[in-house]
């Protein structure tokens with residue numbers, strides 16, 4: 001497989017879509033999971049989804065599943081949802097609150113910090129300390145929760161991401177947000193199609209008319225076009241953002257890394273991206289802007 005994959009990679013033409021196999025081949029997908037999703041920092045959810053000790057939600061990454069929770073001390077943790085006894089799934093509800101984690105198979109009990117606190121009838125010589133839940137690494141970034149399944153092998157310098165995104169996001173107070181609604185849908189396509197779609201707006205004019213109403217069709221790195229309206233809006237907004245104490249600094253894939261953060265102006269008259277151009281709610285940080293961060 002490795003040879004095939006290397007041949008496939010060599011056959012890729014820069015600037016074009018990748019060969020078909022990268023989108024449909026199951027073995028390539030498994031390599032994607034191993035090399036990308038198991039080794040990089042992934043957005044898991046919002047801090048405000050688990051405000052109280054014992055609050056948790058599940059996160060699936062391929063065949064792996066994490067329990068992301070807030071422990072007794074208020075720290076966010078992530079444990080693999082696999083019992084250390086016989087490998088049963090421990091938590092089965094998508095989200096909830098619990099004082100401890102009890103395996104439904106033989107009722108081993110784990111504390112929120114992952115320590116095994118009760119294992120019936122295991123006899124003398126059994127050392128519960130050897131059977132903690134396997135942890136994943138967690139970092140909170142201004143109200144966002146990120147996890148890494150294999151931190152020792154991580155290919156992403158998360159400190160650099162943190163330093164770039166944190167000052168731009170912190171003023172918006174995301175940790176004080178509340179989940180008003182959830183929507184989840186499956187796309188019948190390989191994940192790379194979604195990433196590629198996100199990285200171009202060639203399709204926006206017809207597919208996202210309301211987005212085009214409120215946003216300039218400019219502002220992506222490498223875009224050589226210019227627009228007087230956009231340039232003057234940007235200049236005006238930079239001044240206003242600085243006055244409001246918001247950092248407008250654009251960080252765009254520094255040193256070949258895979259993260260970008262940018263604050264972009266909305267078109268004149270738009271306070272939000274809603275087609276009504278406004279909102280009956282108070283705006284985050286009173287700022288009609290689109291803050292955009294990505295880790296690709």
Ligand code: FES
Pocket residue numbers: 083084085086087088103104105106107108
């Ligand atoms: S598999 Fe969990 S207690 Fe046995």
